[in-house]
Amino acid sequence: MLRLALVLLLLLLNVSCGGGSARAPVSPLSPQAALGARIFEDRTLSGSGRMSCATCHDPAFSHGPPNAQPVQVGGAFEQLFGLRAAPSIRYLERQPPFDAVRLRGGLMLDGRADTLAAQALLPLFGARELDAGDAETVARKVHQGVYASEFKAVYGESDAATTVQQIAEALQAFQLEDPRFHPYDSKYDAVLAGHERLSAAEARGLQAFEDPKRGNCASCHTSRPGADGKPPLFTDFGYAAVGVARNAAIPANANPQSFDLGLCQRPELAARTELCGLFRTPSLRNIARRPVYFHNGKMTSLAQVLDFYASRDSESARWYPAEKFDDLPAAYRSNVIPLAPGLSAQDLHDVACFLATLNDGYARGRPPVEACR
Ligand code: HEC
Ligand code: HEC
Structure with missing residues (x-):
């Protein structure tokens, strides 16, 4: 009873x-963070062309999963089930790096990423998440996609490996700056x-x-x-x-x-x-x-x-x-x-x-x- x-x-x-809570940001985002906002929702980067970070971390669901499935499905053919429940990614801006002695900190449920930039590369290339392919594929999409000119204005031109790092940095800046995350x-x-x-x-x-x-x-x-x-x-x-x-x-x-x-x-x-x-x-x-x-x-x-x-x-x-x-x-x-x-x-x-x-x-x-x- x-x-x-x-x-x-x-x-x-x-x-x-x-x-x-989907209030508009109070102060405008830096150009880098604004770029991160575009990337966060960009489905074209995924191997399937159908999912983005926001698919599993939906702003309307506290940046967590929009359904009660225990694990989300991802991958180039949207056939691979995840191994862990997708978390809300709000309130991570004060997360300390992993400390193996004191056993605290780090991102991911096992702390294996120390910064939001390092973390972003895991789902970007993860076979069960965006499965974006190789660095060249990702860099080409960004340099030819709808926000190519914004990307160039912020970062200029560079090789594929550097472009991938810049994507990660932009995603980090977005999560750190946009007050909707915290x-x-x-x-x-x-x-x-x-x-x-x-x-x-x-x-x-x-x-x-x-x-x-x-x-x-x-x-x-x-x-x-x-x-x-x-x-x-x-x-x-x-x-x-x-x-x-x-x-x-x-x-x-x-x-x-x-x-x-x-x-x-x-x-x-x-x-x-x-x-x-x-x-x-x-x-x-x-x-x-x-x-x-x-x-x-x-x-x-x-x-x-x-x-x-x-x-x-x-x-x-x-x-x-x-x-x-x-x-x-x-x-x-x-x-x-x-x-x-x-x-x-x-x-x-x-x-x-x-x-x-x-x-x-x-x-x-x-x-x-x-x-x-
Ligand atoms: C298919 C679903 C899926 C997609 C797409 C996805 N994630 Fe995640 N995300 C997860 C899962 C599951 C975890 C937990 C993984 C773990 O602990 O091993 C996670 C963890 C995280 C974390 C760490 C949370 C914490 O508490 O430490 C961040 C930050 C994050 N994701 C950001 C992103 C970004 C940025 C993207 C896009 C590049 C993205 N995710 C795409 C499912 C997803
Ligand atoms: C010893 C530390 C500890 C204590 C005490 C503790 N928790 Fe937790 N809590 C955790 C850990 C670790 C997890 C994640 C476990 C997992 O996913 O396997 C968790 C997970 C949770 C979750 C699920 C969160 C999510 O995002 O899925 C809730 C809700 C929760 N705890 C509430 C409580 C409440 C309420 C109490 C007191 C009755 C409590 N916890 C006591 C460590 C603790």
Whole structure:
């Protein structure tokens, strides 16, 4: 009954706060970033001619996937399924580079790219993403395409390898400069700035989220401004194994020997088996709007995710058909972190109310849905 109520509440939150924040940029973009905006949406660069960065990172869906498929399909023939759920790519402008000692930072769910420019080359040439072909093909398209003159004005003429680097730089500049990638205009941001107050339910939710004996969520999903005074990103940039169940809907998982090992799948970290199963802690901004959750897209509602956090250990049979932590080889299952067991049904309801305050594009003074007042 309570579970049903939580599902209904989350549906309500989603509908009432729906839509993306697609406000116009406040200051004009630099020519380099404006070029990046064109490239971000340019389908002609893809091997199939039909997809762009925006296909999987749709601005109308918080720059995340526009559907609840666990993984998106890509490649030159649009036949290759991805291996991980497409993340929202908002709020990455403060991401530190990967630090193998402190185990934090980096882009991609295993931190394998240090900058947004380095990252951009991975999907551009990735066989399961844009699959753009070789550098010559990409450079020719850019130099002959609809924004060829803008490209020339910014970068002049150069060889194919340099052109590809410039594309990556332009994509990085776009993501760093365009405020739609990091608007910091959620209700919670207004609360931190002293312009707005949380409702009673939202405030209780924040308490449960932070309480080490209940959610303990904030120990990884940082909820307070840091020493630099900047608004929290709801991630400490760290890594953890949460032990989500295997997702049979991912085509690669048809092979029972195939596992996504996260951090230790990176060749240079392969010997560190204590890192197997660990993924980077994602930001929770806009989380109530995400159609699909966790690295393997196993869950499609926030209610399910909260239920999982509360009962993974106490009622594990509900989450795993046969063996607990079945998405990891048995040898690595001890890497999975224990979870704080203290969330009541009321807490789950309240945490859902709080998390909805992290949606971008909050209009000041707007009352929360009835159940969250
Ligand atoms: C077919 C879907 C797809 C396309 C097209 C795509 N991406 Fe992604 N993107 C993903 C997936 C899946 C991941 C996570 C991959 C991983 O962790 O291994 C990701 C990760 C990212 C990240 C890192 C997010 C983080 O939290 O660290 C950035 C930034 C990004 N993509 C930008 C881009 C850009 C720029 C383009 C166009 C050049 C692009 N993507 C095209 C699916 C896609
Ligand atoms: C030990 C660190 C840690 C704690 C504590 C923690 N999380 Fe997470 N959280 C993670 C990591 C790591 C992931 C990504 C796991 C994966 O994809 O396999 C994640 C994923 C999530 C996601 C899915 C995000 C997405 O984009 O798909 C949500 C929602 C979430 N956590 C909410 C919470 C809540 C609510 C709590 C408290 C009840 C909590 N987390 C406690 C580390 C943590």
